Amino acid sequence: MSTHARDEVDVVIVGAGISGIGTAWHLQHRLPGVTYAILEARSQIGGTWDLFRYPGIRSDSDMYTFGYNFRPWVDGKVFADGPSIRRYVTDTAREAGIDRHIRFESRVVSADWDSVSARWHVVTDGPGGRKTLTGRFLMICSGYYRYDQGYMPEFEGLSDFAGEVIHPQKWPEGHDYSGKKVVIIGSGATAVTLVPAMADAAAHVTMLQRSPSYIAARPSRDAIADAMRKVLPGRLAYTLSRAKNVALAMLFFNLARRWPDFVRRGVIKAIRAELGEDFDVERHFSPSYNPWDQRFCLAPDGDFFAALKSGKASIVTDHIERFEPGGIRLKSGEFLEADLVVPATGLEMQVGGGMDIRVDGEALVPADKITYRGMMLSDVPNAAIAFGYTNASWTLKIDLTAERVCRLIAHMQARGYDYCVPVPPSDIELAPLLDFSSGYVQRALPHLPRQGTKAPWRTYQNYVQDMLTIRYGALEDGHLQFRKARGDASHPVAEAAE
Incomplete structure (x- = not known):
């Protein structure tokens, strides 16, 4: 050419x-x-x-x-x-x-x-x-x-809401949400990321989901990769770490597809160990679909679960009835107060x-x-x-x-x-x-x-x-x-x- x-x-x-x-x-x-x-x-x-x-x-x-x-x-x-x-x-x-x-x-x-x-x-x-x-x-x-835009469902009464609504795809860098009551709508990777990231500065963060997703805690450091970097040349250590993680990901995916109930029980057991027996894990963390019918959500060092345990964040599994000036009315009748709503509702x-x-x-x-x-x-x-x-x-x-x-x-x-x-x-x-x-x-x-x-x-x-x-x-x-x-x-x- x-x-x-x-x-x-x-x-x-x-x-x-x-x-x-x-x-x-x-x-x-x-x-x-x-x-x-x-x-x-x-x-x-x-x-x-x-x-x-x-x-x-x-x-x-x-x-x-x-x-x-x-x-x-x-x-x-x-x-x-x-x-x-x-x-x-x-x-x-x-x-x-x-x-x-x-x-x-x-x-x-x-x-x-x-x-x-x-x-x-x-x-x-x-x-x-x-x-x-x-x-x-x-x-x-x-x-x-x-x-240019993310997916935004039609919420009844949204125009009545007196607070802010910011889609993650349109988030203004440096936006101040300190001291605000935040409701994050969604249960995917974006919502699982937002909850611990916002929990410390916000007055409270609530993750509102229609249905749960599979969430797994993972270490933020790869101990095996760190060890290999100390004793092997950098390129070789990276190649071996990459190969190891590819193999483990494929193994877990195929395990989930072949024995979904076994993987489901393992995930639920791990979450229960994180949150304790008093937390309603079955309601909030047991999806209706099999593992890897959707992507897994990962929580580095269990940060998502730590935010829930601290009381700075909570999770609600329900459907939205309508928006009201001060927050969101759920179909169960519960009302979630909100100053800021973040619809982590996905992409187009x-x-x-x-x-x-x-x-x-x-x-x-x-x-x-x-x-x-x-x-x-x-x-x-x-x-x-x-x-x-x-x-x-x-x-x-x-x-x-x-x-x-x-x-x-x-x-x-x-x-x-x-x-x-x-x-x-x-x-x-x-x-x-x-x-x-x-x-x-x-x-x-x-x-x-x-x-x-x-x-x-x-x-x-x-x-x-x-x-x-x-x-x-x-x-x-x-x-x-x-x-x-x-x-x-x-x-x-x-x-x-x-």
């Missing part, structure tokens, strides 16, 4: 978050002759970790697997706070010179593939007006949810950051597409989407996806192909993209691509299986077609071998 003009690059990366910066590193490291540009709608590096500023914001995956495989996480904290992760991503970009390739305040409006020239034409909007960037390959690293998922994507002028409808190896979409040429795991660290899959993209580009360079496109068989059997019962997933499923029931159209949630396939599997697998640009793109010059 080569660059023909200042407004044309080989690879266009959308998003300067953890996925975009990781992808850029792999491109530079594996394909040093390939040019690229990163288009970032915001003015800073970091993506999610720059957007979210609510109290206690942190990773809910351990940093030995959430960190990049090429840059060891050396902070020591297993679950890092948001600012630390933002610094980690920013430092990665600066040290590798990736930051020089970022075009900030460039919100991607549309991306249109032209099969005649085998190019993507990407239109951005920013302070300088609309601009077009042309690229051979499109890497979408814009995340899986809307940045979307594909491609909401941009208008077209292939030869035809609008892409995500629900009509099928995922190929969990990273490309059927009949969409020279484009990949960074989409992480639901049962493990996001970055594990992103590293693998970036490696596969580099292999694809190198393969096309070597063979003289201009583009590749996944083409599914006509008799493919389909399934929903995600097997997750979380509300944000269920709301989005009708609008998301689907997956097949067999490889390479099935999206596996298994790092080791993906690593072997994505890193070492054949590129020409009978499903990914490689073509040369020509006037009639419906007649490819070369297709993949069976």
Whole structure:
């Protein structure tokens, strides 16, 4: 590949978050002759970790697997706070010179593939007006949810409430909530993070949930990793710690799926040991779904349970009847006084950051597409989407996806192909993209691509299986077609071998 003009690059990366910066590193490291540009709608590096500023914001995956495989996480904290992760991503970009390739305040409006020239034409909007960037390959690293707003249910009487309502996605940094009665609506990772983070300064914090989630205490330090760092070279210690945590996560996930009742009893027993026999653990911590039908919520060093035991926080399992001026009336008749309500009610998922994507002028409808190896979409040429795991660290899959993209580009360079496109068989059997019962997933499923029931159209949630396939599997697998640009793109010059 080569660059023909200042407004044309080989690879266009959308998003300067953890996925975009990781992808850029792999491109530079594996394909040093390939040019690229990163288009970032915001003015800073970091993506999610720059957007979210609510109290206690942190990773809910351990940093030995959430960190990049090429840059060891050396902070020591297993679950890092948001600012630390933002610094980690920013430092990665600066040290590798990736930051020089970022075009900030460039919100991607549309991306249109032209099969005649085998190019993507990407239109951005920013302070300088609309601009077009042309690229051979499109890497979408814009995340899986809307940045402009989170999910907000319709609460009856909300306009009557006299206090503040702040969604975590819109949290103003430095907001003072000291001495206030806070009600956090939700039971997911954000709510479990907010409760201990706000408990000390607030007058009282109440977590109001319709139904419980699985919550597990985890040490904030990895004793084995700390010990290995003392006796082994840093890179080796990191690699071994990462492998250990990947293996343990996979073991626990498969254990939960195979023997859910056993895992459920273990989780409830551990919570009862934290809170004591007098706490109604069954009511507040026994979900109606099986373990890992939704993501586990993690409490570093049991901070969530410590906040409940201290009396500074409490948990209520009930449904909202309506908002009133002084707080929230529940269906049980109970009234929760509130000065500040934080609806930790989830995200709104979307594909491609909401941009208008077209292939030869035809609008892409995500629900009509099928995922190929969990990273490309059927009949969409020279484009990949960074989409992480639901049962493990996001970055594990992103590293693998970036490696596969580099292999694809190198393969096309070597063979003289201009583009590749996944083409599914006509008799493919389909399934929903995600097997997750979380509300944000269920709301989005009708609008998301689907997956097949067999490889390479099935999206596996298994790092080791993906690593072997994505890193070492054949590129020409009978499903990914490689073509040369020509006037009639419906007649490819070369297709993949069976």
